[in-house]
Protein backbone atom coordinates (compact mmCIF):
# COMPACT_ATOMS: atom_id res chain seq x y z
CA UNK A 1 0.00 0.00 0.00
CA UNK A 2 1.27 3.49 -0.78
CA UNK A 3 2.59 5.40 2.25
CA UNK A 4 0.08 8.19 1.65
CA UNK A 5 -2.84 5.73 1.78
CA UNK A 6 -3.22 4.77 5.47
CA UNK A 7 -5.12 1.58 6.33
CA UNK A 8 -8.80 2.11 7.03
CA UNK A 9 -9.56 2.23 10.75
CA UNK A 10 -12.78 0.34 10.01
CA UNK A 11 -13.58 -1.67 6.90
CA UNK A 12 -17.13 -2.99 6.56
CA UNK A 13 -18.30 -5.23 3.73
CA UNK A 14 -21.86 -6.36 2.94
CA UNK A 15 -22.81 -6.19 6.62
CA UNK A 16 -26.34 -7.34 7.28
CA UNK A 17 -28.60 -8.02 10.25
CA UNK A 18 -32.29 -8.83 10.23
CA UNK A 19 -34.71 -9.04 13.12
CA UNK A 20 -37.66 -11.18 11.99
CA UNK A 21 -38.39 -10.01 8.46
CA UNK A 22 -36.98 -6.53 9.00
CA UNK A 23 -33.46 -5.70 7.78
CA UNK A 24 -32.09 -3.42 10.54
CA UNK A 25 -28.80 -3.21 8.58
CA UNK A 26 -29.23 -3.99 4.93
CA UNK A 27 -25.85 -4.97 3.48
CA UNK A 28 -23.65 -1.93 4.09
CA UNK A 29 -20.11 -1.18 2.89
CA UNK A 30 -18.04 1.43 4.68
CA UNK A 31 -14.36 2.44 4.84
CA UNK A 32 -13.61 4.76 7.74
CA UNK A 33 -10.21 6.43 7.35
CA UNK A 34 -7.85 6.41 10.33
CA UNK A 35 -7.23 9.53 12.41
CA UNK A 36 -10.62 11.07 11.73
CA UNK A 37 -13.44 12.28 13.90
CA UNK A 38 -16.33 10.38 12.34
CA UNK A 39 -20.04 10.95 12.85
CA UNK A 40 -22.59 8.21 12.13
CA UNK A 41 -25.90 10.01 11.77
CA UNK A 42 -29.42 8.89 10.96
CA UNK A 43 -33.01 9.12 12.14
CA UNK A 44 -34.50 6.89 14.85
CA UNK A 45 -34.40 3.26 13.82
CA UNK A 46 -31.93 3.88 10.99
CA UNK A 47 -29.68 1.05 12.19
CA UNK A 48 -26.87 3.03 13.85
CA UNK A 49 -26.79 1.07 17.12
CA UNK A 50 -27.12 -2.26 15.30
CA UNK A 51 -24.22 -1.26 13.03
CA UNK A 52 -21.99 -0.12 15.89
CA UNK A 53 -22.84 -3.27 17.88
CA UNK A 54 -21.76 -5.49 14.97
CA UNK A 55 -18.63 -3.43 14.26
CA UNK A 56 -17.51 -3.70 17.88
CA UNK A 57 -18.20 -7.43 18.21
CA UNK A 58 -21.21 -7.09 20.52
CA UNK A 59 -23.73 -8.46 18.03
CA UNK A 60 -23.11 -11.20 15.49
CA UNK A 61 -24.05 -10.19 11.92
CA UNK A 62 -26.16 -12.46 9.70
CA UNK A 63 -23.54 -11.95 6.99
CA UNK A 64 -20.73 -9.66 5.92
CA UNK A 65 -17.40 -8.78 7.48
CA UNK A 66 -15.80 -6.10 9.64
CA UNK A 67 -12.09 -5.36 9.98
CA UNK A 68 -10.63 -2.93 12.48
CA UNK A 69 -7.13 -1.72 11.67
CA UNK A 70 -6.71 -4.85 9.56
CA UNK A 71 -8.07 -7.39 12.09
CA UNK A 72 -11.28 -9.32 11.52
CA UNK A 73 -13.71 -8.65 14.37
CA UNK A 74 -15.12 -12.17 14.49
CA UNK A 75 -12.04 -14.21 13.59
CA UNK A 76 -9.55 -12.21 15.65
CA UNK A 77 -11.61 -10.82 18.55
CA UNK A 78 -8.80 -10.48 21.10
CA UNK A 79 -6.62 -8.39 18.77
CA UNK A 80 -9.62 -6.22 17.95
CA UNK A 81 -10.73 -5.75 21.54
CA UNK A 82 -7.22 -4.68 22.56
CA UNK A 83 -7.38 -1.93 19.92
CA UNK A 84 -10.84 -0.54 20.46
CA UNK A 85 -12.68 1.35 23.17
CA UNK A 86 -16.47 1.22 23.27
CA UNK A 87 -19.09 3.33 24.96
CA UNK A 88 -22.23 1.38 24.04
CA UNK A 89 -25.85 2.38 24.35
CA UNK A 90 -27.29 1.36 27.74
CA UNK A 91 -23.82 0.82 29.16
CA UNK A 92 -23.68 -1.74 31.96
CA UNK A 93 -21.16 -0.93 34.66
CA UNK A 94 -20.07 -2.59 37.90
CA UNK A 95 -22.49 -0.55 39.98
CA UNK A 96 -21.13 -1.44 43.42
CA UNK A 97 -17.63 -0.16 42.72
CA UNK A 98 -16.64 3.47 43.11
CA UNK A 99 -15.60 5.32 39.94
CA UNK A 100 -11.93 4.98 40.85
CA UNK A 101 -12.25 1.28 41.78
CA UNK A 102 -14.06 0.63 38.51
CA UNK A 103 -11.24 2.13 36.43
CA UNK A 104 -8.53 0.32 38.40
CA UNK A 105 -10.39 -2.98 38.08
CA UNK A 106 -10.86 -2.52 34.33
CA UNK A 107 -7.17 -1.61 34.10
CA UNK A 108 -6.31 -4.96 35.73
CA UNK A 109 -8.64 -6.81 33.31
CA UNK A 110 -6.84 -5.06 30.45
CA UNK A 111 -3.46 -6.19 31.84
CA UNK A 112 -2.26 -2.68 32.64
CA UNK A 113 0.24 -2.67 35.57
CA UNK A 114 -1.46 -1.47 38.79
CA UNK A 115 0.58 1.72 39.26
CA UNK A 116 0.02 2.74 35.64
CA UNK A 117 -3.72 1.96 35.82
CA UNK A 118 -3.97 4.10 38.97
CA UNK A 119 -2.08 6.94 37.31
CA UNK A 120 -4.31 6.85 34.22
CA UNK A 121 -7.47 6.53 36.32
CA UNK A 122 -6.52 9.58 38.42
CA UNK A 123 -5.80 11.65 35.30
CA UNK A 124 -9.00 10.61 33.53
CA UNK A 125 -11.11 11.31 36.63
CA UNK A 126 -9.47 14.71 36.90
CA UNK A 127 -9.84 15.69 33.24
CA UNK A 128 -13.45 14.48 33.12
CA UNK A 129 -14.27 16.44 36.27
CA UNK A 130 -15.09 13.30 38.26
CA UNK A 131 -12.30 13.58 40.84
CA UNK A 132 -14.77 14.79 43.47
CA UNK A 133 -16.96 11.72 42.86
CA UNK A 134 -14.17 9.16 42.54
CA UNK A 135 -15.10 7.42 45.80
CA UNK A 136 -18.84 7.46 45.16
CA UNK A 137 -20.45 4.18 44.03
CA UNK A 138 -21.25 4.10 40.33
CA UNK A 139 -24.87 3.19 41.16
CA UNK A 140 -25.21 6.70 42.63
CA UNK A 141 -23.81 8.46 39.55
CA UNK A 142 -26.07 10.72 37.47
CA UNK A 143 -26.70 10.03 33.75
CA UNK A 144 -23.98 12.46 32.68
CA UNK A 145 -21.51 11.08 35.23
CA UNK A 146 -22.17 7.57 33.93
CA UNK A 147 -21.39 8.71 30.39
CA UNK A 148 -18.14 10.25 31.61
CA UNK A 149 -17.02 7.23 33.64
CA UNK A 150 -17.97 5.06 30.65
CA UNK A 151 -15.79 7.23 28.44
CA UNK A 152 -12.92 6.99 30.93
CA UNK A 153 -13.30 3.18 30.92
CA UNK A 154 -13.25 3.16 27.11
CA UNK A 155 -10.07 5.29 26.99
CA UNK A 156 -8.10 3.67 29.82
CA UNK A 157 -6.13 1.26 27.61
CA UNK A 158 -5.38 3.97 25.02
CA UNK A 159 -7.24 2.31 22.11
CA UNK A 160 -6.59 3.09 18.45
CA UNK A 161 -10.27 3.42 17.60
CA UNK A 162 -13.00 4.63 19.92
CA UNK A 163 -16.71 3.88 19.28
CA UNK A 164 -19.29 5.95 21.10
CA UNK A 165 -23.05 5.44 20.84
CA UNK A 166 -24.78 8.77 21.55
CA UNK A 167 -22.01 9.98 23.90
CA UNK A 168 -23.62 13.37 24.50
CA UNK A 169 -27.13 12.17 25.29
CA UNK A 170 -28.20 13.29 28.77
CA UNK A 171 -25.00 15.26 29.25
CA UNK A 172 -25.12 18.92 30.33
CA UNK A 173 -23.35 21.57 28.19
CA UNK A 174 -20.39 21.91 30.57
CA UNK A 175 -19.76 18.15 30.67
CA UNK A 176 -20.31 17.99 26.88
CA UNK A 177 -17.56 20.57 26.46
CA UNK A 178 -15.28 18.52 28.71
CA UNK A 179 -15.95 15.33 26.74
CA UNK A 180 -15.41 17.21 23.51
CA UNK A 181 -12.04 18.51 24.69
CA UNK A 182 -10.90 14.99 25.64
CA UNK A 183 -12.01 13.57 22.29
CA UNK A 184 -10.34 16.36 20.30
CA UNK A 185 -7.08 15.80 22.13
CA UNK A 186 -7.40 12.07 21.46
CA UNK A 187 -7.96 12.45 17.69
CA UNK A 188 -5.17 15.05 17.46
CA UNK A 189 -2.80 12.25 18.51
CA UNK A 190 -3.83 10.23 15.42
CA UNK A 191 -6.55 8.04 16.94
CA UNK A 192 -9.98 7.56 15.36
CA UNK A 193 -13.35 8.34 16.96
CA UNK A 194 -16.60 7.01 15.53
CA UNK A 195 -19.72 8.26 17.24
CA UNK A 196 -23.43 8.12 16.54
CA UNK A 197 -25.67 11.11 17.10
CA UNK A 198 -28.90 12.78 16.06
CA UNK A 199 -27.55 16.24 16.81
CA UNK A 200 -26.41 17.62 13.46
CA UNK A 201 -24.91 20.82 14.86
CA UNK A 202 -22.70 18.73 17.12
CA UNK A 203 -21.62 16.43 14.31
CA UNK A 204 -20.96 19.39 12.04
CA UNK A 205 -18.80 21.14 14.62
CA UNK A 206 -16.87 18.05 15.74
CA UNK A 207 -16.55 15.70 12.78
CA UNK A 208 -14.45 15.89 9.66
CA UNK A 209 -16.00 12.75 8.15
CA UNK A 210 -19.63 11.57 8.26
CA UNK A 211 -21.78 8.61 7.26
CA UNK A 212 -25.52 9.12 6.93
CA UNK A 213 -27.74 6.07 7.54
CA UNK A 214 -31.45 5.61 6.89
CA UNK A 215 -33.55 2.43 6.83
CA UNK A 216 -30.53 0.19 7.28
CA UNK A 217 -28.48 1.66 4.44
CA UNK A 218 -25.66 4.16 4.09
CA UNK A 219 -27.11 7.08 2.11
CA UNK A 220 -23.91 9.13 1.92
CA UNK A 221 -20.45 9.02 3.42
CA UNK A 222 -17.20 10.89 3.12
CA UNK A 223 -15.57 14.15 4.22
CA UNK A 224 -18.07 16.49 5.87
CA UNK A 225 -17.89 19.14 3.13
CA UNK A 226 -18.60 16.51 0.45
CA UNK A 227 -21.63 15.07 2.24
CA UNK A 228 -22.97 18.56 2.97
CA UNK A 229 -22.56 19.46 -0.72
CA UNK A 230 -24.40 22.65 -1.69
CA UNK A 231 -26.68 22.57 1.35
CA UNK A 232 -26.02 25.43 3.78
CA UNK A 233 -25.80 23.08 6.78
CA UNK A 234 -25.36 19.38 7.42
CA UNK A 235 -28.81 19.46 9.01
CA UNK A 236 -30.41 20.45 5.69
CA UNK A 237 -28.33 17.97 3.71
CA UNK A 238 -29.39 15.29 6.18
CA UNK A 239 -33.10 16.11 5.87
CA UNK A 240 -32.81 15.87 2.10
CA UNK A 241 -30.89 12.58 2.23
CA UNK A 242 -33.32 10.85 4.58
CA UNK A 243 -36.42 12.24 2.86
CA UNK A 244 -37.66 14.01 5.99
CA UNK A 245 -39.70 16.51 3.95
CA UNK A 246 -42.22 13.79 3.15
CA UNK A 247 -42.43 12.73 6.75
CA UNK A 248 -42.98 16.32 7.92
CA UNK A 249 -45.83 16.65 5.42
CA UNK A 250 -47.37 13.49 6.89
CA UNK A 251 -47.95 15.55 10.07
CA UNK A 252 -50.62 17.48 8.14
CA UNK A 253 -52.97 14.53 8.66
CA UNK A 254 -53.14 15.34 12.39
CA UNK A 255 -55.89 17.83 11.69
CA UNK A 256 -57.50 17.21 15.11
CA UNK A 257 -54.35 18.15 17.05
CA UNK A 258 -54.20 21.71 18.34
CA UNK A 259 -54.61 21.74 22.10
CA UNK A 260 -58.13 23.17 21.89
CA UNK A 261 -61.66 21.79 22.06
CA UNK A 262 -62.90 23.70 19.00
CA UNK A 263 -61.63 21.11 16.55
CA UNK A 264 -63.70 18.39 18.23
CA UNK A 265 -67.05 20.05 17.56
CA UNK A 266 -68.19 18.06 14.57
CA UNK A 267 -66.80 14.66 15.45
CA UNK A 268 -69.64 13.63 17.70
CA UNK A 269 -67.09 12.42 20.23
CA UNK A 270 -65.86 15.75 21.52
CA UNK A 271 -66.82 18.01 24.35
CA UNK A 272 -70.14 19.06 22.82
CA UNK A 273 -69.18 22.68 23.03
CA UNK A 274 -71.08 23.30 19.84
CA UNK A 275 -70.31 26.59 18.10
CA UNK A 276 -69.04 28.07 21.36
CA UNK A 277 -65.28 27.83 21.14
CA UNK A 278 -64.73 29.17 24.68
CA UNK A 279 -62.74 26.60 26.66
CA UNK A 280 -64.84 25.03 29.43
CA UNK A 281 -63.36 23.78 32.62
CA UNK A 282 -66.15 21.34 33.32
CA UNK A 283 -65.14 19.12 30.43
CA UNK A 284 -68.36 19.89 28.58
CA UNK A 285 -70.71 18.05 30.92
Ligand SMILES: Nc1ncnc2c1ncn2[C@@H]1O[C@H](COP(=O)(O)OP(=O)(O)OP(=O)(O)O)[C@@H](O)[C@H]1O
Pocket residue numbers: 019023024042043044045046047048049050051
Ligand atom coordinates in the same frame (compact mmCIF):
# COMPACT_ATOMS: atom_id res chain seq x y z
N1 LIG B 1 -32.99 -6.75 19.35
C1 LIG B 1 -33.84 -6.31 18.44
N2 LIG B 1 -34.94 -7.01 18.12
C2 LIG B 1 -35.82 -6.59 17.17
N3 LIG B 1 -35.65 -5.46 16.46
C3 LIG B 1 -34.56 -4.72 16.72
C4 LIG B 1 -33.60 -5.09 17.72
N4 LIG B 1 -32.61 -4.16 17.73
C5 LIG B 1 -32.95 -3.25 16.79
N5 LIG B 1 -34.10 -3.58 16.19
C6 LIG B 1 -34.77 -2.84 15.11
O1 LIG B 1 -33.79 -2.53 14.13
C7 LIG B 1 -33.98 -1.21 13.62
C8 LIG B 1 -32.70 -0.41 13.81
O2 LIG B 1 -32.53 -0.16 15.20
P1 LIG B 1 -31.27 0.60 15.79
O3 LIG B 1 -31.41 0.60 17.29
O4 LIG B 1 -30.05 0.02 15.21
O5 LIG B 1 -31.49 2.06 15.20
P2 LIG B 1 -30.80 3.44 15.60
O6 LIG B 1 -30.44 4.11 14.33
O7 LIG B 1 -29.71 3.21 16.59
O8 LIG B 1 -32.02 4.19 16.29
P3 LIG B 1 -32.06 5.30 17.45
O9 LIG B 1 -31.41 6.52 16.90
O10 LIG B 1 -33.53 5.48 17.68
O11 LIG B 1 -31.35 4.73 18.64
C9 LIG B 1 -35.20 -0.64 14.36
O12 LIG B 1 -36.33 -0.79 13.53
C10 LIG B 1 -35.32 -1.50 15.59
O13 LIG B 1 -36.66 -1.62 16.00
